[in-house]
Amino acid sequence: MKRIIQSGSVPGVEERLRALFIRGLNGDAVAYRTFLDDLTGHLRGFLRKRIFYLQDDIEDVVQEILLAVHNSRHTYRPDEPLTAWVHGIARYKLMDFFRARSRREALNDPLDDALEIFATSDEEPADAKRDVGKLLEQLPDRHRLPIVHVKLQGLSVTETAALTGMSESAVKVGIHRGLKALAAKIRGTA
Structure with a gap:
C-alpha cells in the first residue's frame, strides 16, 4: 500500500489514526474514542492555521467535522488514506462554516448608523x-x-x-x- 502523508503531517499519524479508526469500525469502543480524541487535536491545529482570527469558532467547527466523520464512517474505504478522507470532510465543513458566517454577517447590517450607543466597547481584549x-x-x-x-x-x-x-x-x-x-x-x- 502506498503511504501518503499530507503536507505538514507527522509520519506515523496516518498509520495510528487509521488503525484506531478501523478497530473502532470493528466494534472496539475504546479505540474509536481514542481515535476521536486524537483527531480532535489534529483538527484544532488544522483550523487554527486557517481561521486563526476566529478562535472562538474553532470548537464549533471541530464538533461539526467530528459529527460528519462519525456519520460518514461507513463511506471510508480502508485501502485509501484516512487523513485524505478526513481532510476532505474538514474542507467541506469549513466551507459550510464560511458560507453560514457570511449569511449571518449580511443579516446583521446595522439599521441605524447614527446611534453611537454601541460605538465603543468595554471588551478591549x-x-x-x-x-x-x-x-x-x-x-x-x-x-x-x-x-x-x-x-x-x-x-x-x-x-x-x-x-x-x-x-x-x-x-x-x-x-x-x-x-x-x-x-x-x-x-x-x-
Whole structure:
C-alpha cells in the first residue's frame, strides 16, 4: 500500500489514526474514542492555521467535522488514506462554516448608523484580538504563520518549523521581520 502523508503531517499519524479508526469500525469502543480524541487535536491545529482570527469558532467547527466523520464512517474505504478522507470532510465543513458566517454577517447590517450607543466597547481584549488579526492578515505567510504559531499559540520554533515546512532559522527570521512590519503598520510608517 502506498503511504501518503499530507503536507505538514507527522509520519506515523496516518498509520495510528487509521488503525484506531478501523478497530473502532470493528466494534472496539475504546479505540474509536481514542481515535476521536486524537483527531480532535489534529483538527484544532488544522483550523487554527486557517481561521486563526476566529478562535472562538474553532470548537464549533471541530464538533461539526467530528459529527460528519462519525456519520460518514461507513463511506471510508480502508485501502485509501484516512487523513485524505478526513481532510476532505474538514474542507467541506469549513466551507459550510464560511458560507453560514457570511449569511449571518449580511443579516446583521446595522439599521441605524447614527446611534453611537454601541460605538465603543468595554471588551478591549476582544477588540485587540480582532485588530491584531486584521494586522496579521496583511502579512505574507512567511511572516504571519511563525508569529501566529510561536507568539500567539505558544508553539516552539521547532514545532512551528515542522508544522509549516519552514526551517527553524526561517521561522525565527519570519517572526523578527513580521513583528518589525507590524510595528511599522501600527506606527503608520508602513
